[in-house]
Amino acid sequence: MSDMTDTGPMRAADGTPLKKSLARALRRQKLRALALIAPLLIFVLVTFVVPIGDMLFRSVENQIVSDTLPNTIQRLAGWNPDSGEIPDEAVFAALAVDFQAAAEEKNHTKLGTRLNYENPGMSSLFRKTGRGADDIGKNFQKTFTGFDKAWGKGEAWAALLGSDKWLAATEGWTKDAGPEPKFSARDEAEFALPLTTGVYRSFARVARADGKKAAADTKPWPVLFNALAEDISSASPEAIAAIGGPSADLLKSAAQGLSSAEPISYKDTFVAIDKGWADLGTWQTIQAYAGDYTPGYFLNAVDLEKGTDGIKKRPDQQRIYLMLFWRTIWMSMLITGCCLLLGYPVAWILANLRASTANVLMILVLLPFWTSLLVRTSAWKVLLQQQGVINDVLVWLGLVDDANRLVLINNQFGTIVAMTHILLPFMILPLYSVMKTIPPAYLRAAKSLGATNWTAFWRVYFPQSVPGIGAGAILCYILAIGYYITPELVGGTQGVFISNRIAFHISSSLNWGLAAALGAILLGAVLLLYYVYDKIVGIDNVKLG
Amino acid sequence: MSIAHPEIPRPSLMGFTLPLMAAAGLGFGYIVGTAHGAPVPGFLAGALLGAVLGYVLASFVPNRKAGRIGAAVVAAVAGFVLSGFPGAVVGAIIGLIMSWFAYWLSSGDYRAKVPVYATAGDVLWHNSFKFICGLIFFFLVAPIVVVLPLSFNAQDFFTFTPEMLSFDPAGYSLKHYEDFLTNPNWTRPLKNSFIIAPLATIISVSLGTLAAIGLSQSHVPGRRAIMAILISPMIVPLIISATGMFFFYSKLGNWLEATVGLSGDFIGFIKVILAHAVLGIPFVIITVTATLVGFDRSLTRAAANMGAGPVRTFFKVQMPLILPGVISGGLFAFITSFDEVVVVLFVGSAAQKTLPWQMFTGLREQISPTILAVATVLVIFSIALLTTVELLRRRSERLRGMSPS
Numbered sequence: 001m002s003d004m005t006d007t008g009p010m011r012a013a014d015g016t017p018l019k020k021s022l023a024r025a026l027r028r029q030k031l032r033a034l035a036l037i038a039p040l041l042i043f044v045l046v047t048f049v050v051p052i053g054d055m056l057f058r059s060v061e062n063q064i065v066s067d068t069l070p071n072t073i074q075r076l077a078g079w080n081p082d083s084g085e086i087p088d089e090a091v092f093a094a095l096a097v098d099f100q101a102a103a104e105e106k107n108h109t110k111l112g113t114r115l116n117y118e119n120p121g122m123s124s125l126f127r128k129t130g131r132g133a134d135d136i137g138k139n140f141q142k143t144f145t146g147f148d149k150a151w152g153k154g155e156a157w158a159a160l161l162g163s164d165k166w167l168a169a170t171e172g173w174t175k176d177a178g179p180e181p182k183f184s185a186r187d188e189a190e191f192a193l194p195l196t197t198g199v200y201r202s203f204a205r206v207a208r209a210d211g212k213k214a215a216a217d218t219k220p221w222p223v224l225f226n227a228l229a230e231d232i233s234s235a236s237p238e239a240i241a242a243i244g245g246p247s248a249d250l251l252k253s254a255a256q257g258l259s260s261a262e263p264i265s266y267k268d269t270f271v272a273i274d275k276g277w278a279d280l281g282t283w284q285t286i287q288a289y290a291g292d293y294t295p296g297y298f299l300n301a302v303d304l305e306k307g308t309d310g311i312k313k314r315p316d317q318q319r320i321y322l323m324l325f326w327r328t329i330w331m332s333m334l335i336t337g338c339c340l341l342l343g344y345p346v347a348w349i350l351a352n353l354r355a356s357t358a359n360v361l362m363i364l365v366l367l368p369f370w371t372s373l374l375v376r377t378s379a380w381k382v383l384l385q386q387q388g389v390i391n392d393v394l395v396w397l398g399l400v401d402d403a404n405r406l407v408l409i410n411n412q413f414g415t416i417v418a419m420t421h422i423l424l425p426f427m428i429l430p431l432y433s434v435m436k437t438i439p440p441a442y443l444r445a446a447k448s449l450g451a452t453n454w455t456a457f458w459r460v461y462f463p464q465s466v467p468g469i470g471a472g473a474i475l476c477y478i479l480a481i482g483y484y485i486t487p488e489l490v491g492g493t494q495g496v497f498i499s500n501r502i503a504f505h506i507s508s509s510l511n512w513g514l515a516a517a518l519g520a521i522l523l524g525a526v527l528l529l530y531y532v533y534d535k536i537v538g539i540d541n542v543k544l545g
Numbered sequence: 546m547s548i549a550h551p552e553i554p555r556p557s558l559m560g561f562t563l564p565l566m567a568a569a570g571l572g573f574g575y576i577v578g579t580a581h582g583a584p585v586p587g588f589l590a591g592a593l594l595g596a597v598l599g600y601v602l603a604s605f606v607p608n609r610k611a612g613r614i615g616a617a618v619v620a621a622v623a624g625f626v627l628s629g630f631p632g633a634v635v636g637a638i639i640g641l642i643m644s645w646f647a648y649w650l651s652s653g654d655y656r657a658k659v660p661v662y663a664t665a666g667d668v669l670w671h672n673s674f675k676f677i678c679g680l681i682f683f684f685l686v687a688p689i690v691v692v693l694p695l696s697f698n699a700q701d702f703f704t705f706t707p708e709m710l711s712f713d714p715a716g717y718s719l720k721h722y723e724d725f726l727t728n729p730n731w732t733r734p735l736k737n738s739f740i741i742a743p744l745a746t747i748i749s750v751s752l753g754t755l756a757a758i759g760l761s762q763s764h765v766p767g768r769r770a771i772m773a774i775l776i777s778p779m780i781v782p783l784i785i786s787a788t789g790m791f792f793f794y795s796k797l798g799n800w801l802e803a804t805v806g807l808s809g810d811f812i813g814f815i816k817v818i819l820a821h822a823v824l825g826i827p828f829v830i831i832t833v834t835a836t837l838v839g840f841d842r843s844l845t846r847a848a849a850n851m852g853a854g855p856v857r858t859f860f861k862v863q864m865p866l867i868l869p870g871v872i873s874g875g876l877f878a879f880i881t882s883f884d885e886v887v888v889v890l891f892v893g894s895a896a897q898k899t900l901p902w903q904m905f906t907g908l909r910e911q912i913s914p915t916i917l918a919v920a921t922v923l924v925i926f927s928i929a930l931l932t933t934v935e936l937l938r939r940r941s942e943r944l945r946g947m948s949p950s
Contacts, residue, residue, distance in 0.1 A: 029764055036759025037771060040752040040826065048778055048823045051793030052785065058792065342681050349678045363931070364682045370927040370934075371689055372884045374904040375920040379688035381908060382695060382703045382917070389691060392704055397579050424685060453667070482782020484887050489908050499784040506788055506891065519785045530780045534773060 052523070059516035062294035065286065068111045069098040071195055073290045081284045086277070092266035093230050094195070100137050100223030101199045103130045105206060117511055118296060118305065119285040125276040132273035136266070137222030144225050147257045150250055157224060158216035160247035161189050161200045167245075173214050180208045183215065192239035193231040199224055232258055297517035321501070321518065328497040331416065332480035338420040339427040339476050340469065347431035347468070352440060362432075369425035377489050380418040384408040384490070410492030418490050423479055427472040430537075434468025471537040478529050482522065498522055555653055562603055562651045563596045569646055570595015573639050581627065598643055603651035616644035631711050689924055696721055696917035703914060721918035731915060734903040741814065741889075741899060742882040745821035750875040752822075753829030758863070760830070761837040772830075779827035787891040790820050794892050810896045817893045821885055825878030832877060836870025836941055869941035873934045880930060 012021035066073050071094035079087045102108040112126025144151040151157075159167065162183065169181040183204035190197045203224065207215040232240065232255050240255055270277040288306050289296060296306060303319040304311050313319070346365065350358045368376060383389045386405045394400040408414060438461065446456035484499040491500070498518060505515035556562060571592040578587010598616060606612035617640035624636020649655055656663065659671045699718040700706050708716025725731045756775065760768060778786065794816045801812050840863070848858040864871075886901035893902070900919065907916045 026764060029762065030766055033759045033762035033765045036762075037756045037765070040756035040775065041771060043748075043752055044775055044778070044823055044826060047819050048786065048789075049774065051789035052781065053789075054793045055785070055789035342684065345674065345678050346681050349675070361682065363935075364686050366931055366935075367928065368685050368689060370880065370931045372880075372901065372920070372923045372927065374884070374886065374901050374908070375692065375923050376688060378904065378908055378916050378920055379692045383688055383691060385703060387702075387704055389704055397576065398584060421684065421688060453670075478780060482784060484782075484784045485905065489905070499782060502784050502788060503887075506791060512792070515788060519788050522782060523785050526780060526782055526785075530773075530777070534769075 055516050056520050056523070057516075058513055059297050059520045060293045060295065061513070062289060062296070063292050064111055064114050065289050066292055068102045068107050069095065069286070070198065071095075072098045072286070076283070076287050076290065079283070079287065081280075081287055084280070086267075086280060086283055089265065089267055092270055092277075095270065096133060096136050096266050097195050097199060097223060097227045097230060099129060099133045100221070100226060101202055103133060104221050104223065105202065113510075114513075115285055115289065117300065117514065118289060119281060121276065122282065122285065125274050125282065128274050129270065129277070133270075134222060136264075136269055137224075137226040139264075140225035140229050141222045143258075143261060144228070144254060147254050148250055151225070151254070152220070154214075154216045154218045154220055156247050156250055157200065157220050159245055160243070160251060161185055161193070161197055162216075163187070164245070170214055170216060175212055179211065180214055182208070186243065186245060188239070188242045188244065192235045192243055193228065195227040195231050196224060199227045228254075229258060233263070297513040298520070300514055301517040301521055321498075324496075324498045324501055325521070328481050328499075331412065331495075331497070332477055335416055335419045335423060335480045336427075336473050336476045338416065339424050340473060342420065343424055343427035343431055343472065344465075344469075347428050347435050350428070350432050351435035351438070365425050365428050368421065369429075373422065373485060376422055377418060377486050380414070380421065380490055381409065384414055384417070409490050410495070412491070412495040414490035414492070415487050415495035415497075418486050419480060419483060422486060423476045426475050426479060430471035430475060431465065431468040434471070435465055438464045467536070471533070474529055474533045474536070478526055478533070482526060556650065558600070558603055558651065562647070563599050565650055566599030566643070566647055567592040567596040569643060570598070573643070577627070577635075577639075595643060599647045599651065602644060602647045609648050612648065613641060613644040616640040616647075629711070634712070692917050692920045693924065696914070696921040698914060698917070701914050703917070721915045722922075724913075724915045725918045725922070728915070731900075731903060731919065734898045734900045737897055738883055738900040741817050741821060741897070742879050744818045745825055745882040746875050746879045748818070748822035749825035749829050749878040750871060753826050753874065753878075754833050754867075754871050757830050757833035757837060758859075761834055761840070775830050776827045778824050783824075783885075783887040786820075786824070787888045790816075790888060791891040794820065809894075813894050813897045817889050817897045817899075820888045820892050821882035822878075824885060824888065825881045828877035828881060829871075829874035832874035833867060833870045836867045840866060866944055869937040869944070873937045876930050876934055880927070 010018040012018050014021070072091060075091045075094045076087060079091065099108060102111065108126050108130045109123075112123040115126070116123035141152075158170070162170070163186045166181060166184045173180050183201060185197045185201065199221070203218075203221055204215040207213065207218045237255070240251060243251060267277075276282050284307070299306055299311060300314075301321050302325075303314050303322045305314050350361055350365070353361065381388075385391070386407065386409075388409075390408060391400065391405045395402050395405065400406060408417075442460050442464070443456050446460040447453070451459065481497070482499055483497060484503060487496045488500050488503070491497075499522070502515045502518050502522070505511045505518070571588045574588040574591010574594070575584055576587075577591065578584045581587070602612045602616065606615070617637045620640030620643070621633045621637035624632035624634070624639075626632075627636075655672055656668050659668050663671070694709070695703065695705065697717045697719065698706065698709060699716050699720070706716055710716075759765065760772065765771070798809075798812045798816055801807055801815075802809060807815075844862050844866070845858050848862045849855075853861065883899075884901055886899070886905050889897065889899050889902055890905070893899070900923075904916055904919060907913055
């Protein structure tokens with residue numbers, strides 16, 4: 001149809017062209033619909049989608065290594081892990097500074113725990129070194145306070161490293177005046193004394209967060225002396241001379257004094273604390289996990305690990321996840337199969353009975369559907385226990401000897417029976433809604449044309465019920481592979497799923513990255529099935545009750 | 546229904562009814578015999594008695610009611626002689642079943658539902674199929690029903706005690722219910738559940754209904770994608786939702802505590818309520834959109850035509866019609882929250898312990914029979930909810946003229 005009339009384009013009542021007016025009405029309608037949806041969509045995005053995204057991010061996030069040992073990681077970049085030698089003195093010097101700074105904030109144990117996931121033994125190494133590394137800084141502290149007592153006070157450090165602006169702002173600050181002004185470094189000091197400035201930045205942050213005393217009034221960490229000595233020995237005299245401010249002279253005399261002091265070997269000190277530092281594997285692990293993002297958790301989740309020679313399988317006794325994934329997959333399939341086997345006849349009989357009878361029987365399907373999951377799980381616990389109802393009946397009937405009661409629970413059998421019962425309504429309901437639309441006349445027609453009962457069912461009825469089977473099976477399968485409560489309560493050790501392992505890592509082992517990686521894999525599988533379900537059934541066609 | 550189909554010849558008594566009656570009697574005889582420590586005499590006597598009963602009923606007692614009551618009374622008396630009151634109850638049940646079976650077989654009722662031309666094999670298959678379906682229904686309901694009597698157990702056992710089986714009043718007590726209603730370990734979680742679930746339901750129903758109305762408009766850009774996101778809380782495994790929320794909500798909680806200065810307990814409730822609200826949303830969306838599918842759009846146009854504004858139209862015309870869907874969606878959301886344990890386990894703290902959480906710890910650590918009392922209460926609760934939803938569904942169908950009634 002054309003929108004042109006003799007007098008030009010067709011117009012609406014107000015004189016605008018009809019096309020434009022309709023387009024505007026449509027746009028307004030769309031906007032109104034979106035405005036109605038928007039609050040919920042935002043709510044779901046914020047309270048559900050973002051948290052899951054946040055969790056997924058955790059599965060690759062690995063900033064802890066570079067945050068805790070920044071200088072070490074920087075210097076370790078030049079080290080070749082295949083050289084067969086542990087890193088040189090410069091790396092150990094940076095490690096000494098990083099380690100003591102981390103120990104001041106108790107971060108070294110967190111890093112030890114993190115690296116322990118990749119290389120067992122790292123946790124105790126870090127703990128032990130944390131206790132021993134303090135002495136290095138304390139020795140330097142003695143040296144410096146020997147040059148001048150002023151080094152033992154906070155003011156000297158603040159004056160040396162802080163910018164003039166910060167010094168002016170923090171002058172006379174007391175804890176009643178709100179948070180202390182944020183530390184900013186003196187430019188030339190940052191250039192000449194990078195380690196010291198870095199450590200002092202953490203020091204100032206801790207003092208500020210504590211909020212009781214100004215950074216300038218706080219007793220300096222011993223590690224600062226260590227860092228400063230390190231910086232002075234590697235900086236050029238001109239760069240040091242360029243540093244101005246109230247502590248310039250103090251610094252110059254310290255630099256002079258240090259040039260005559262005897263250098264210490266950091267490497268020997270660390271190896272003396274723990275032999276683990278002389279171990280090539282320790283350094284390889286640190287370097288392998290130095291990046292901000294790591295595939296390590298995902299590799300771990302599929303029983304692999306990253307070594308220096310590429311990706312390889314984990315040792316036999318550490319391989320459990322593939323087995324768990326595999327078990328989750330096949331047990332869910334078995335449960336779905338059982339549901340189909342039991343659900344098909346029931347759905348058939350519901351669809352082919354008189355409506356009044358079917359409604360009554362439907363209640364028997366809906367009752368378990370509406371009953372609390374925990375009630376059903378406890379019911380199965382009551383039934384399946386060794387002293388439970390089923391065993392009692394079997395013993396009473398003389399089918400089972402009292403001494404050899406059947407083990408029906410805390411194994412795979414228990415999980416399969418209980419979950420089949422729990423998921424059965426999710427199979428019956430979609431099957432029923434599809435079967436109700438299949439006219440019974442088709443089956444009768446097939447039989448009157450000479451088909452046997454079986455042929456009529458298999459060639460005529462069954463193909464029409466396939467959409468229902470697809471919908472029910474995918475729904476059951478999606479629900480089964482993510483199940484947690486029931487396997488946890490009736491599955492023992494042999495009947496648990498990957499979800500139980502995820503929960504274990506969240507609440508017991510605290511290996512959150514690994515839990516997130518396992519969750520990401522599971523989520524990927526579920527979303528794939530969800531997509532297939534949407535394609536086959538359409539999400540809008542999900543029916544409840 | 547009690548008249549046999551005229552075309553069906555009455556089956557042979559000797560060749561069909563009596564052997565089957567004997568077989569059924571054999572089964573019951575075995576059970577009764579085992580109970581008295583003599584299985585072999587038990588099933589021999591059972592088979593004989595079964596056949597005799599079949600013969601007597603089929604040949605001499607054409608009045609079914611009289612026959613069934615008589616058989617039940619005789620069997621009950623025999624049971625009472627053998628093992629007292631419980632025996633009488635079991636005997637009466639066996640008598641009723643056996644007499645029903647006898648009439649069903651001898652009158653030819655067993656073929657009443659199959660076409661006249663069906664072969665013997667067809668009839669056998671038809672009846673076994675019904676029997677199998679009966680077993681599956683039994684599988685669905687029995688575990689829930691078994692819990693009910695066990696919750697009155699006077700002992701702290703999870704199984705039937707001899708006193709319970711002999712219907713001795715001493716074997717029954719209400720002490721688990723008393724524990725449930727007085728022990729703070731149970732009353733606190735109950736209270737928490739009744740705080741969290743309604744609030745979560747209100748959030749999901751109000752936002753969900755609005756969005757469902759938006760989604761049911763004719764031109765919604767990206768409808769499929771939006772729907773997929775809104776339904777996803779139902780599809781994503783709870784453990785993954787719980788993990789994600791665990792990290793994110795603890796950050797949110799810390800932030801709220803630091804900046805707004807709310808108390809930890811209060812924030813805990815907010816976190817759990819938000820988490821449960823989002824889990825309930827898919828159910829609201831699904832039920833309300835299903836109700837809106839049959840909604841007659843000309844009604845809103847008519848209302849607008851008569852001068853009603855959009856808000857008035859919504860509350861006076863649209864809302865009453867979709868109300869059944871909204872309420873059943875709300876009930877789904879309520880039961881989702883009321884029954885949820887994984888997310889609250891991760892997101893909540895001890896102060897937000899809900900009833901399912903307490904049941905979960907109870908089942909995992911100290912198995913206390915109070916759980917069965919709680920379970921019974923919850924089953925009754927869910928029956929009430931189920932009835933409500935079913936009534937609402939019928940009302941909604943009637944309102945929309947989808948059902949002839």
